[in-house]
Amino acid sequence: xxxxxxxxxxxxxxxxxxxxxxxxxxxxxxxxxxxxxxxxxxxxxxxxxxxxxxxxxxxxxxxxxxxxxxxxxxxxxxxxxxxxxxxxxxxxxxxxxxxxxxxxxxxxxxxxxxxxxxxxxxxxxxxxxxxxxxxxxxxxxxxxxxxxxxxxxxxxxxxxxxxxxxxxxxxxxxxxxxxxxxxxxxxxxxxxxxxxxxxxxxxxxxxxxxxxxx
Amino acid sequence: xxxxxxxxxxxxxxxxxxxxxxxxxxxxxxxxxxxxxxxxxxxxxxxxxxxxxxxxxxxxxxxxxxxxxxxxxxxxxxxxxxxxxxxxxxxxxxxxxxxxxxxxxxxxxxxxxxxxxxxxxxxxxxxxxxxxxxxxxxxxxxxxxxxxxxxxxxxxxxxxxxxxxxxxxxxxxxxxxxxxxxxxxxxxxxxxxxxxxxxxxxxxxxxxxxxxxx
Numbered sequence: 001x002x003x004x005x006x007x008x009x010x011x012x013x014x015x016x017x018x019x020x021x022x023x024x025x026x027x028x029x030x031x032x033x034x035x036x037x038x039x040x041x042x043x044x045x046x047x048x049x050x051x052x053x054x055x056x057x058x059x060x061x062x063x064x065x066x067x068x069x070x071x072x073x074x075x076x077x078x079x080x081x082x083x084x085x086x087x088x089x090x091x092x093x094x095x096x097x098x099x100x101x102x103x104x105x106x107x108x109x110x111x112x113x114x115x116x117x118x119x120x121x122x123x124x125x126x127x128x129x130x131x132x133x134x135x136x137x138x139x140x141x142x143x144x145x146x147x148x149x150x151x152x153x154x155x156x157x158x159x160x161x162x163x164x165x166x167x168x169x170x171x172x173x174x175x176x177x178x179x180x181x182x183x184x185x186x187x188x189x190x191x192x193x194x195x196x197x198x199x200x201x202x203x204x205x206x207x208x209x210x211x212x213x214x
Numbered sequence: 215x216x217x218x219x220x221x222x223x224x225x226x227x228x229x230x231x232x233x234x235x236x237x238x239x240x241x242x243x244x245x246x247x248x249x250x251x252x253x254x255x256x257x258x259x260x261x262x263x264x265x266x267x268x269x270x271x272x273x274x275x276x277x278x279x280x281x282x283x284x285x286x287x288x289x290x291x292x293x294x295x296x297x298x299x300x301x302x303x304x305x306x307x308x309x310x311x312x313x314x315x316x317x318x319x320x321x322x323x324x325x326x327x328x329x330x331x332x333x334x335x336x337x338x339x340x341x342x343x344x345x346x347x348x349x350x351x352x353x354x355x356x357x358x359x360x361x362x363x364x365x366x367x368x369x370x371x372x373x374x375x376x377x378x379x380x381x382x383x384x385x386x387x388x389x390x391x392x393x394x395x396x397x398x399x400x401x402x403x404x405x406x407x408x409x410x411x412x413x414x415x416x417x418x419x420x421x422x423x424x425x426x427x428x
Binding site for chain 2: 007009012013015016078079080085093094095097098099100101102103104105107108110145146169170172176186188189190191192193194195196197198199200201202203204
């Protein structure tokens with residue numbers, strides 16, 4: 001195997017967009033797709049799509065395009081969609097409870113195995129068949145790959161430390177805290193307001209345009 | 215005023231990162247900051263930061279850096295953080311309920327005014343002091359700026375149409391459906407799994423690295 005090239009994060013971020021598009025094409029029984037068609041459907045430039053793919057190998061058939069099923073399988077593989085990931089959620093507030101049944105997670109092969117909270121009122125209750133466990137009794141070997149953190153900000157770092165001690169290798173962080181972890185732990189922050197900046201900016205542009213036209 | 219330049223979405227997307235960083239610097243009573251310091255704190259290249267800012271005017275003081283408070287105020291203004299936005303949430307499932315109290319929204323000046331659902335069991339119940347209203351009775355003039363959609367996918371487009379008819383100018387869409395709307399309506403999709411692609415990719419890289427080192 002070739003030496004592994006470092007793939008830029010923006011390329012990885014675009015893979016789910018390609019995946020969804022290929023999934024649609026596959027359902028439409030389309031066998032071959034051009035990079036221009038991918039571009040029309042995703043809004044990502046054809047040249048960008050070709051560059052992103054080039055990190056993972058040669059897929060195009062000269063003068064024809066890309067074989068949909070092959071590319072779909074390869075993107076699934078790169079995105080680890082062909083694997084299952086054992087997950088624990090810490091923090092059973094509204095957001096934690098919402099995530100237990102979030103269908104987006106199952107599409108990604110995430111299997112929720114454990115739910116934790118520190119509230120005695122919540123511990124022992126069941127959500128989607130899983131009992132809420134006491135986070136202070138988090139075992140040293142939890143046998144999960146990923147921790148999802150939805151606790152209040154002041155206890156976010158402590159919660160992360162507990163999860164890492166219990167063997168978690170990746171953390172999906174829904175709190176506003178920048179968690180610190182050793183480099184062998186992958187941490188990604190989900191900010192539900194990321195899209196708001198763009199939305200509010202466009203709202204104000206629309207308003208200005210409307211004013212001009214009067 | 216100059217003719218408005220079209221600002222690229224990636225620049226708008228980075229504004230919240232700069233905003234958070236400037237907010238921290240302001241709290242530390244730091245008066246002047248260099249683009250290199252911004253870069254160290256945000257992980258965004260100094261040249262990128264300077265380019266992003268250049269869309270909004272001249273901020274730097276030659277040989278010194280950027281005045282923190284002035285820049286903070288300007289970024290707040292561009293991001294409309296100095297304004298309030300009236301919001302309605304449609305879909306009072308777990309996610310909708312989580313969002314009612316999501317503190318990230320209040321930081322952005324979002325004020326939740328209305329909650330809607332179509333479930334007779336939910337209509338009339340109160341969450342955070344707001345009564346859940348019947349979505350089929352959505353009035354023509356709701357006097358809200360933004361609709362947040364957390365309904366099940368099959369009714370997402372109908373819900374969006376209702377919201378638009380009632381005067382909403384922007385939609386924050388938490389469903390997996392690509393909503394269609396006329397160009398005067400700003401629509402942004404929030405996918406809670408966007409960060410998962412990167413997390414799973416890094417997890418697999420870590421595993422490979424660990425295997426190599428044995």
